[in-house]
Amino acid sequence: MRLLHLSDLHLGKQVHGYSMQEEQEAMLDRVLDLIDSQKVDGLLIAGDIYDRSMPSEWAMQLFDRFLAKLSERGIETCIIAGNHDSANRLKYGDWLFQKHKIHIAARFDGHVDRLQLEKNGQKIHIYMLPFLKKAYVRKLDPACSSDEEAVCYALGTIDLDPEAFNILMAHQFVEGSQRCDSEQKSVGGSDGIQASVFEPFDYVALGHLHSPQSVTEKIRYAGTLLKYSVDEIHQKKRALLLDICDKKIEVHEIEVPALHDFVEIEGDYMTLSSKTFYQDLNKEDYYSIVLLDEHDIPYVRKKLETIYPKILKITYKNRRQGKLETRSVQEMEAIDPLALIASFYQEQNGNAISEEQKKIIKDLWEETI
Amino acid sequence: MRLLHLSDLHLGKQVHGYSMQEEQEAMLDRVLDLIDSQKVDGLLIAGDIYDRSMPSEWAMQLFDRFLAKLSERGIETCIIAGNHDSANRLKYGDWLFQKHKIHIAARFDGHVDRLQLEKNGQKIHIYMLPFLKKAYVRKLDPACSSDEEAVCYALGTIDLDPEAFNILMAHQFVEGSQRCDSEQKSVGGSDGIQASVFEPFDYVALGHLHSPQSVTEKIRYAGTLLKYSVDEIHQKKRALLLDICDKKIEVHEIEVPALHDFVEIEGDYMTLSSKTFYQDLNKEDYYSIVLLDEHDIPYVRKKLETIYPKILKITYKNRRQGKLETRSVQEMEAIDPLALIASFYQEQNGNAISEEQKKIIKDLWEETI
Structure with missing residues (x-):
């Protein structure tokens, strides 16, 4: 039995104001090609089909056509909802x-x-667990106090067949994995799930994180097939092909090149705007541009757009900006959203936020995220 | 062959701030009861399934469940899109x-x-024509200059079988029919279709207008099954049951009572708030209240809401307000939206709107509506 594990399609997404429609259409076509060429028996999509709870018309239309084409091929398709x-x-x-x-x-x-x-x-059993947070489970178990407990509650309802190869699909943050900019940040680390929770399963097809990665050999994030943020620029996106035979699994990583890539280029303005530099580059790609000039170039975006029409981001890296840039990114990584709200509250109201208010915000935050 | 003709479900609608969820759930349940009790072979829904192009989650869920239940019954269901x-x-x-x-x-x-x-x-042939306006047809026929021409263009593509009983489903405004407040008004009368256009068909199942009405014996609006505006308060809503045999049709109007009615009550505040008046009324109904008091009652809505929790509207009818109210409603009926924009423009800019500007607004309006 050969299965394909994907996740986080995020249909309907815009990146830095650019619609990903054309890219996502090509992406799904390549998935279909892969299904055909690799003779895939089943497809697992581990959540975040759409980028928004109210998807755009074209995103729905695109997914609809994809489902129709899967159905024509007669393969089994398992889909769980993401956050x-x-x-x-x-x-x-x-x-x-x-x-x-x-x-x-x-x-x-x-x-x-x-x-x-x-x-x-x-025998292969696929268990489909949609995105779960403690708030969803509290209705069933008022004592549920963390996302890990919520997942454990759900897994506790499963009666595993030891004869079968048991696959779990889930859309969660598993402790030890790495996040990038296009994923949602959450308060503290309270929403992480320990990998040990998934011990009873033979394979765990995860979604949620955009960087492809293995938590263990058998607990894997497929990641997105497209790059959705500048910090994914150097990632190699791929699909996971699962070959299951005699209760054993082999996982193959298959590169699925995007229609247009995200590319980083670095240099001073004169270099980047010289023909010898750009003539071999694909103008249709999306560019993150790092300028080394010591002084700001006036109207630099407008000027560079005549060469690179799809610019994701322009940053300066020089004596003046370098330090600031670096510190700012580190700060962003380390920041605690609650601390941020507390400092905003202090600034607005002239007095510190109370512990009770903090609790309300924390609860609301966790309900919402 | 027995068909049921409905239209304008407007799932997801709010009326004066009240969600119609409970009412619409009951409405669809009654339609299913009717299908069962009357042994209906097919259902025609002539447009405006939803109230908005981006329907709410519960509206989609409700319609989804309705389709599932229709599918269980194995009856043919024909649905066209409304505006x-x-x-x-x-x-x-x-x-x-x-x-x-x-x-x-x-x-x-x-x-x-x-x-x-x-x-x-x-043999019964059902032709399904979704909501059409000239802008949609212009891509196919640039000369199309009115909605009637658009409909004629579409009907011109049909090759009717004279052996069959031919039914057309459409969602249009047919000249000679009457509109009410919950329907969209349009510029002038340019969007009306002459009934003669539908001559070749044996029955025309129309949607668009909320008041049930016959344009001719064989061209009918089902109207909404629920009241969606105060001016529909005295209407008797009904479904149309079509019995077709030997190329003849019999149309039966079947009342489908709403879960809660829209009711108008009139009197002075003392009367309407006395137990003898309200004790036999259904508090769960929606009320349009006409007050006869000569002087405004302070906080009258808050007070009356303790008796009638769901108030659609409160109006005064007295020597002071009576004339104004009456004139205002008549004005609303007669008003030309373009004239309204012109007077607004004059007020804002101090000079009259130009003919060119008027044309742009008219074109935009017609594209949008």
Whole structure:
């Protein structure tokens, strides 16, 4: 049995004001090509189908066409909702989709959906756990006090078959993995799940983080197939091909090149705007530009756009800016959102935020994120 | 063959700030009861499924459940998009729906979808024409200069079978019909379609207008099943049951009572707030209240809400207000939106709007509406 593990399509996304429509159309076409060329039996999409709970018309249309093409191929498709998806919208039509091998788990209601597959005598069970946070589980278990407890609660409802190869799909932040700019930050580290929680499963197909990475050999983030932020510029995006046979799994990483890449170029203005520099570059790519000039170049974006039409970001790296830039990025990484709100409150009101107010904000934050 | 003709569900609608969720859930349940009790073979919904192009989650969920229940019953369902619907959103999943007897025509692309049914030797053809305006057809025929021409263009692509009983579904304003407050007004009368255009069809199942009405015996608006504005308060809402046999049609009007009614009550404050007056009224109904007091009652809404929790509107009818109120409503009916914009422009700018500006506004208006 050969499965393809993807996640975080984020259909409808804009990056620095650029619509990703054309890129995402090409991305899904390449996924279909991969399914055909690799003779894939099933597709797992581990959450964040859309970039927003209220997806744009073209994003819905794109996903609709993709599902239609999957259905034509007759392969099994398992989809879980991510934190960016609206459960109700993702569920639309699912009573019919499921009759055509498209299985959607959009909301945890006390029961984890299971799909049972079998090929060459090997039973494969796929458990679909949509994005979970403690607030969702509190209705079922008022004592639930962390996202890890929520996930444990959900996994506790599963009766695993030791005969089968058991796969879990989940959309969570697992402790030890690394985040990048295009992912949501959260308060503190309270929402992380220990990898040990997933011990009983033979493979865990994760979504949520955009950087492809393995937490352990058998707990993996597929990551996005496209770069969605400047700090993903040097990543190699790939799909995960899972070959399962005799209760063993082999995971192959397959590069899926984007229609247009995100590229970083560095130099002074004169260099970057000289023909010898840019003539071999693809103008259709998206550029992050690092200028080494000591002094600001007037209207530099407008000027560089005549050469590089799709500019993600321009930064200066020089004696004056270098230190500031670096410190600022480090600060952004280290910042605690609660501390930020507290300092804003102090500035606005002239007195410090109370512990009670902090608690309200923390609770609201966790409900929302 | 027995068909049920409905239109203008406007799922997701709010009326004077009240969500119609509970009412619309009950409405769709009653439609299902009617389908069962009357042994209906097919359902026609002539546009405006949703109230907004971006429907709320609960509206989508409600419609999804309704489609699932229709599908369980195995009846043919024909749906066209109205002016309130987003074609792309309504089309989502339709490649699969159509395999399960749910037929959705969301956008006219030069071809009118036809569904062929047959029962007891009687062929019935249903043509599904989604909401059309000249701007949609101009891409196909740049000479198209009115909505009527647009509809004629679309109908011109149909090759009618004289052997069959031919039904057209459309979502348009047909000249001679009457509008009410919950429907969109349009510039002048330029968007009206002459009834004669529909002559070749044996029955025309219309949507768009909220008041149930017949343009001719065979060209009918089903109207909404719920009251959506105060001026619909005295209407009797109903569904249209179509019995077709031997190329003849019988149309039966069937009352479908709402879960809670819209009710108008009139009297002075002392009367309306006395127990003898209100004790037999249903507090769960929606009230339009006409006060006869000569002087304004302070905080009257707050006071009356303790008796009538769901108040749509409070108006005074007395010597002072009576004349003003009456004139204002008449004015609203007669008003030409372009004249309104012109007077606003004059007021803002101190000079009259030019003919060129008027043309731009008119064109924009017609593109948008």
